[in-house]
Amino acid sequence: MATTLPDPPALVADPHAAYARLREAGPVHRVTGPDGLPVWIVTRYSDVRQLLADPRLSLDKVYRLPGNYRGFSLPPALDRNLLNMDPPDHTRIRRLVSKAFTPGRVERMRPGVQTLADQLLEGVAGRGRADLVAEFAAPLPIAVICDLLGVPHDSRRDFRAWTDALVAPDPENPGAAKQAVPAMLAYFTQLIAEKRRTPGNDLLTDLINVRDEGDKLSEDELTSLAFLMLFAGYENTVQLIGTAVLALLDHPEQLAALRDDPAKVEGAVEEFARYDGPALLAIRRFPVEDVEIDGVTIPAGETVMLSLASANRDPDRFPDPGRLDVDRRDGGHLALGHGIHYCVGAPLARLETHIAVSTLLQRFPALALDVPRDELRWRPSMRARGLVALPVRF
Numbered sequence: 001m002a003t004t005l006p007d008p009p010a011l012v013a014d015p016h017a018a019y020a021r022l023r024e025a026g027p028v029h030r031v032t033g034p035d036g037l038p039v040w041i042v043t044r045y046s047d048v049r050q051l052l053a054d055p056r057l058s059l060d061k062v063y064r065l066p067g068n069y070r071g072f073s074l075p076p077a078l079d080r081n082l083l084n085m086d087p088p089d090h091t092r093i094r095r096l097v098s099k100a101f102t103p104g105r106v107e108r109m110r111p112g113v114q115t116l117a118d119q120l121l122e123g124v125a126g127r128g129r130a131d132l133v134a135e136f137a138a139p140l141p142i143a144v145i146c147d148l149l150g151v152p153h154d155s156r157r158d159f160r161a162w163t164d165a166l167v168a169p170d171p172e173n174p175g176a177a178k179q180a181v182p183a184m185l186a187y188f189t190q191l192i193a194e195k196r197r198t199p200g201n202d203l204l205t206d207l208i209n210v211r212d213e214g215d216k217l218s219e220d221e222l223t224s225l226a227f228l229m230l231f232a233g234y235e236n237t238v239q240l241i242g243t244a245v246l247a248l249l250d251h252p253e254q255l256a257a258l259r260d261d262p263a264k265v266e267g268a269v270e271e272f273a274r275y276d277g278p279a280l281l282a283i284r285r286f287p288v289e290d291v292e293i294d295g296v297t298i299p300a301g302e303t304v305m306l307s308l309a310s311a312n313r314d315p316d317r318f319p320d321p322g323r324l325d326v327d328r329r330d331g332g333h334l335a336l337g338h339g340i341h342y343c344v345g346a347p348l349a350r351l352e353t354h355i356a357v358s359t360l361l362q363r364f365p366a367l368a369l370d371v372p373r374d375e376l377r378w379r380p381s382m383r384a385r386g387l388v389a390l391p392v393r394f
Helices: 008-013 015-025 045-052 089-101 103-107 110-125 132-137 139-149 153-167 176-197 203-214 219-250 252-260 262-276 346-363
Strands: 028-032 038-042 129-131 291-293 296-298 304-306 391-393
Touching: 008 015, 038 045, 045 291, 045 304, 089 103, 089 203, 089 219, 089 346, 103 346, 110 132, 110 139, 110 346, 129 132, 132 139, 132 219, 132 346, 139 153, 139 203, 139 219, 139 346, 153 176, 153 219, 176 203, 176 219, 203 219, 219 252, 219 262, 219 346, 252 262, 252 346, 262 346
Parallel strands: 038 304
Antiparallel strands: 028 038, 129 391, 291 296
């Protein structure tokens, strides 16, 4: 008999406690998800890390059992992305996009990201208070990824609204997510057509040239890749910046350590990701054959969710895992994945988080929450971990 996950509000408010209970009870559980469908959840670090790289667990929805997985429906022009692919298509497309996120290329973006962070904080400095999500953590990555892709400035507000609607649908506006999908598809179709007519010095133009000259991308793959890069490039980073700042505010001694020694911030980014990373669960997987995990057999075609949040707080892997420690150097967290599906944009997410946190602490050394801690609200998502708002004073 399957267990039932905690009610969504409880899981959203305190996922680490819920996953700790599952992890202590056993390494793998068949649970009933919020949609009433069965899901296998894997909780322990060693299993999660192994299965993230196990080719027997496919991301391709063709392997799901009928009626076993519902998920979010995307049109084919947005669905042919890396989150739904296995090799060899995954290998071919990832090789193309990886060129945009090499450490050297990302490092060359540092001055621009730093300038943007300075400008955003300058814009709120005179008020003495701000919502760090709406006014800093969100506009920073959306501007960076839009610059990379070549999205015009006047479209960025729309992109942020569309992405927010998909990541954390508003219960009071259930139609927003459905409206966002065709809106994004129509926009990307138009933007790609414009860049074919007038190429730019941007990644989307580069990908169009690959499609048109080498025929290495289908039209659906091109559109889907642009959609995924915008979506993931924004979602993961805005959430990581927000939870990193909150973690420091919850641990004043750790905040003081970084404020006193800014050189520590770069290494601390890994601890922010481990402690409260942007994804509670990895993208769903479907076994192509029966898979045994610690004596439990998961039948082929059933839905498997690997809990990154649980793995990153597994005491068998991380000493005192519930404590934020900016000097922790045992490494190996899974917040950005592992294996061939490791986050391709990880170098950029690290750079943005490093610059965001270090600039914030240097500019506003007296940073503090501007509301009681228990009034903070989390985005209503079972997969993504992010704050709705982060009101601070300085």
